Amino acid sequence: MGPAPLPDRVRAAARTTPGRYRLWSVATAIALILAIAAAAFATSRMRSATQRAESTSGPVLVATQQLVASLAEADAAASAAFLSGPTEDPEQRRLYEQALARSGQQVEEIASLAGGDQAIRSVLTRVSFQLTRYAGLIEAARATNRIPTASADANAYLVSAVKLADQIVQGDVKTLTDVAQASLRRDQDRRPSGLLIALVVLAAALLVLGAGQAMLVRVSRRILNVPLVAATLLSLAALAWAALAAQRSGTALDDAERDGYDSIVVTAQLGRAGFGAKAAETLAVITGDAAQRAEADADARRVAATAVTPGVVASIRRGEAGGAPGGLIGQASEAADSPRERAAVAELATRWQQYTDTVATLRAAPSPAAARTIAVGPANTAFNGFNFSVQAVLGQNRDQFLAGLDSAADRTASVPAGVLLLLVGALLAMLWGYQLRINRYR
Amino acid sequence: MNPALTRRRFLATAGALGALAALPRCTQGGLTSAPSGDAGRSTGELRMLNWPLYVDVDAPGAPGSVTRFSAQTRTRMEYSEDYADNVYGLEQVFEPKLYAGEATGWDIIVPTYWLVADLLSRGLLNEIPLERVPNHVNLDPTLLGTAWDPGARFHLPWQAGFTGITYNPALTRREIKSFSDLLDPAFRGRIGMVSEMREVLGFLMLANGDDPSRATVATANAALDRLEAVVRTGQVTRFTGDEYVDALKSGEFAACLSWSGGAVGLDAERPDLKFVIPAEGGIRWFDSMVIPKGAENVAAAGDWMNFAYDPANAARITTAVGYVSPVVGVKEALLRQGGDAARLAGSPVLFPNDETKRRLYFWAGTTPAEEVVLQRRFTEITGS
Numbered sequence: 001m002g003p004a005p006l007p008d009r010v011r012a013a014a015r016t017t018p019g020r021y022r023l024w025s026v027a028t029a030i031a032l033i034l035a036i037a038a039a040a041f042a043t044s045r046m047r048s049a050t051q052r053a054e055s056t057s058g059p060v061l062v063a064t065q066q067l068v069a070s071l072a073e074a075d076a077a078a079s080a081a082f083l084s085g086p087t088e089d090p091e092q093r094r095l096y097e098q099a100l101a102r103s104g105q106q107v108e109e110i111a112s113l114a115g116g117d118q119a120i121r122s123v124l125t126r127v128s129f130q131l132t133r134y135a136g137l138i139e140a141a142r143a144t145n146r147i148p149t150a151s152a153d154a155n156a157y158l159v160s161a162v163k164l165a166d167q168i169v170q171g172d173v174k175t176l177t178d179v180a181q182a183s184l185r186r187d188q189d190r191r192p193s194g195l196l197i198a199l200v201v202l203a204a205a206l207l208v209l210g211a212g213q214a215m216l217v218r219v220s221r222r223i224l225n226v227p228l229v230a231a232t233l234l235s236l237a238a239l240a241w242a243a244l245a246a247q248r249s250g251t252a253l254d255d256a257e258r259d260g261y262d263s264i265v266v267t268a269q270l271g272r273a274g275f276g277a278k279a280a281e282t283l284a285v286i287t288g289d290a291a292q293r294a295e296a297d298a299d300a301r302r303v304a305a306t307a308v309t310p311g312v313v314a315s316i317r318r319g320e321a322g323g324a325p326g327g328l329i330g331q332a333s334e335a336a337d338s339p340r341e342r343a344a345v346a347e348l349a350t351r352w353q354q355y356t357d358t359v360a361t362l363r364a365a366p367s368p369a370a371a372r373t374i375a376v377g378p379a380n381t382a383f384n385g386f387n388f389s390v391q392a393v394l395g396q397n398r399d400q401f402l403a404g405l406d407s408a409a410d411r412t413a414s415v416p417a418g419v420l421l422l423l424v425g426a427l428l429a430m431l432w433g434y435q436l437r438i439n440r441y442r
Numbered sequence: 443m444n445p446a447l448t449r450r451r452f453l454a455t456a457g458a459l460g461a462l463a464a465l466p467r468c469t470q471g472g473l474t475s476a477p478s479g480d481a482g483r484s485t486g487e488l489r490m491l492n493w494p495l496y497v498d499v500d501a502p503g504a505p506g507s508v509t510r511f512s513a514q515t516r517t518r519m520e521y522s523e524d525y526a527d528n529v530y531g532l533e534q535v536f537e538p539k540l541y542a543g544e545a546t547g548w549d550i551i552v553p554t555y556w557l558v559a560d561l562l563s564r565g566l567l568n569e570i571p572l573e574r575v576p577n578h579v580n581l582d583p584t585l586l587g588t589a590w591d592p593g594a595r596f597h598l599p600w601q602a603g604f605t606g607i608t609y610n611p612a613l614t615r616r617e618i619k620s621f622s623d624l625l626d627p628a629f630r631g632r633i634g635m636v637s638e639m640r641e642v643l644g645f646l647m648l649a650n651g652d653d654p655s656r657a658t659v660a661t662a663n664a665a666l667d668r669l670e671a672v673v674r675t676g677q678v679t680r681f682t683g684d685e686y687v688d689a690l691k692s693g694e695f696a697a698c699l700s701w702s703g704g705a706v707g708l709d710a711e712r713p714d715l716k717f718v719i720p721a722e723g724g725i726r727w728f729d730s731m732v733i734p735k736g737a738e739n740v741a742a743a744g745d746w747m748n749f750a751y752d753p754a755n756a757a758r759i760t761t762a763v764g765y766v767s768p769v770v771g772v773k774e775a776l777l778r779q780g781g782d783a784a785r786l787a788g789s790p791v792l793f794p795n796d797e798t799k800r801r802l803y804f805w806a807g808t809t810p811a812e813e814v815v816l817q818r819r820f821t822e823i824t825g826s
Contacts, residue, residue, distance in 0.1 A: 066592070069592070073587070084800075087800075089799075089800045090653070090655065090723075090800060090801075090803065091584075091655075091799060091800065091802070091803075091804075094655040094656070094803075094804070094806065095587060097656070098589050098806070102589060317573075317576070338573075339573035340481075340569075340571065340572050340573045342573070343572040343573040343575075343576065343578075344572055346576070347572070347576075347578055347579045350579045351579065351583075377796060381582075381583055381584060382583070384583040384584070384586075384587060385583035385586070388583055388586045388587060388592075388593055388594060389593070390593075391592040391593035392572070392592075392593030392594065392595055393593075394593070395592060395593045395595050396595070
């Protein structure tokens with residue numbers, strides 16, 4: 001004769017008081033174990049997603065925007081070195097080499113941060129290839145520029161290089177930004193998934209605990225079973241901790257997104273649009289192509305729809321610009337959320353106006369040679385000023401963003417271990433509480 | 443670059459730089475950073491540590507920058523000229539205090555760019571309170587493009603300059619046009635050189651056909667080999683700080699490597715002495731204002747920076763110190779001042795034209811660890 005079927009054993013156990021206690025303890029244990037499993041899954045998922053945002057998708061996004069600034073700097077310097085004639089400007093050449101080397105390092109950094117993310121790696125492979133091509137075209141332009149009879153060929157090489165840089169910035173780097181942005185979004189979306197289920201399971205376990213205690217009070221006529229109360233309190237603490245950590249880290253991430261990331265996106269667009277205007281203007285200076293001028297104007301209008309007057313600059317500083325002077329600078333001024341960031345945007349706006357003023361002088365130059373002189377000198381210097389301002393704003397946004405992600409990660413760092421410890425404590429206390437009552441019947 | 447570099451200090455450089463390389467990075471200890479986003483209120487007291495003779499001082503009827511700033515901002519300013527050179531900075535300020543995690547006691551310090559890069563890499567600098575420096579927009583962008591501080595958020599250039607050659611035509615009996623001219627045996631024992639490694643080796647690299655802005659250990663060692671040979675022949679009388687000025691005036695040196703700021707001063711006093719940028723090119727450098735971690739009055743530091751970057755104030759400083767101002771608009775401000783100041787507006791040393799700028803090189807390319815080894819050999823050669 002084998003053992004009785006489980007339902008029969010349960011029914012038999014339910015006929016005695018200690019048996020009923022045992023059944024309640026088993027049911028509560030199952031509920032708490034389920035809660036432990038759900039909480040472990042949800043909190044570690046929340047933590048890993050937050051940490052991934054902090055260590056991977058966030059920094060990838062930031063490094064991608066820095067790549068734009070480096071490429072813009074490299075191209076501005078290369079163009080200036082080329083336009084300075086056969087005896088190139090060594091300082092511009094040095095700046096070009098420095099910025100190009102930095103672009104390469106940033107590609108490597110992004111690759112290392114992205115780890116196995118195939119989407120990012122595939123774009124990066126293309127960017128690396130294009131960067132090599134770009135450097136080759138610049139070298140060809142440089143070599144040909146030294147041959148007095150080959151200026152048309154030299155121009156053609158530089159035009160190809162500038163167009164390629166523009167294509168990298170407006171195409172591949174933008175794709176990279178989109179991919180990195182999607183990756184960050186995935187990490188943010190992944191955080192709360194599972195947490196709701198864990199909270200429901202935890203709440204259910206609490207209900208079972210509560211019902212068990214009610215049964216104990218009714219059967220034993222004792223008001224308080226200290227271990228069971230402790231188990232309830234521990235479970236409640238676990239529930240509150242998980243919920244609070246999720247809420248606080250979510251707030252930190254939202255702050256990081258609002259204060260840092262949104263500004264990064266606008267500043268990166270600013271950098272790209274400014275670079276587009278500069279690239280098109282350079283091409284217009286070399287080729288005399290009016291269509292390039294129109295393109296430069298369109299990009300410039302994207303940067304600022306109207307002139308940046310001293311009044312507008314003062315308003316940006318005070319946080320009263322209300323989107324003036326329109327365009328991306330207007331958006332950046334609205335996104336700036338501290339006196340320092342507003343000051344950086346105000347400077348960026350001023351330096352952009354300085355650049356557009358020198359472009360106006362360049363266009364009014366009496367001869368192509370005079371225009372080249374302005375392009376190499378004041379226009380290039382003014383654009384570099386703008387580009388450095390973009391980097392300054394980007395640096396501030398990056399710090400805010402990474403600090404926000406860091407804070408979010410900090411707030412979830414101890415959650416999985418803490419919640420699990422509390423729930424395991426609750427489980428043990430609950431078993432102890434029931435055992436105390438069962439022992440009364442021995 | 444080193445207005446008061448002494449021989450003793452120079453000889454200490456290698457040891458100090460060795461210690462610099464040996465120090466662990468990220469040694470912030472308990473230093474606090476200024477709040478990001480807003481520097482807050484000024485405490486009313488500002489402490490600044492700068493090089494000697496590096497600001498305009500009070501004169502009868504013409505208060506200097508420190509006095510005017512104090513009056514304008516109601517800030518009590520403790521201005522010290524004790525920063526004799528970067529060795530002093532390392533030995534007296536950065537190593538014993540900042541690297542050890544203690545506040546320096548200063549709100550602004552003015553090291554040379556390579557030392558600023560090191561401080562920043564260790565995370566020992568506060569962000570510049572840009573919200574208090576609207577005149578930041580007057581800064582020349584060519585001095586903002588460093589690889590180690592994109593966007594120049596942690597340092598602001600104070601003064602820049604370059605190293606060239608000053609010579610006494612009465613003693614050389616011919617025009618000196620190139621660095622190679624200094625190596626002419628006819629001038630044996632009559633040549634002086636400044637004691638900054640990056641500058642001396644930079645010239646030797648240029649003379650070797652190498653580019654100091656893309657320095658490598660190999661090209662630097664080739665320059666050191668050549669320097670060793672030159673020193674061995676007795677060509678160089680001595681390596682000096684700004685004592686070269688006296689040596690030139692006394693006739694001890696027929697020619698020497700010299701700093702552009704010194705040339706401006708000499709031009710007024712001894713117009714017979716000539717300053718040239720050698721045919722091979724000159725070596726550029728700049729000193730920067732930084733706010734060390736633990737500074738107590740970041741807000742007033744920002745106010746001082748703003749004051750210094752006002753073109754009119756910057757022009758007064760330029761008139762006094764003779765170095766290249768990082769502020770755009772100084773030339774026009776000098777012209778407005780008239781008199782001697784207006785004469786300075788035409789100085790090619792203070793306002794090098796594009797052609798000159800093309801012939802100026804920043805030392806770059808070697809790592810701090812490599813530079814320590816190079817500096818040690820440089821000291822062995824020049825100290826022998």
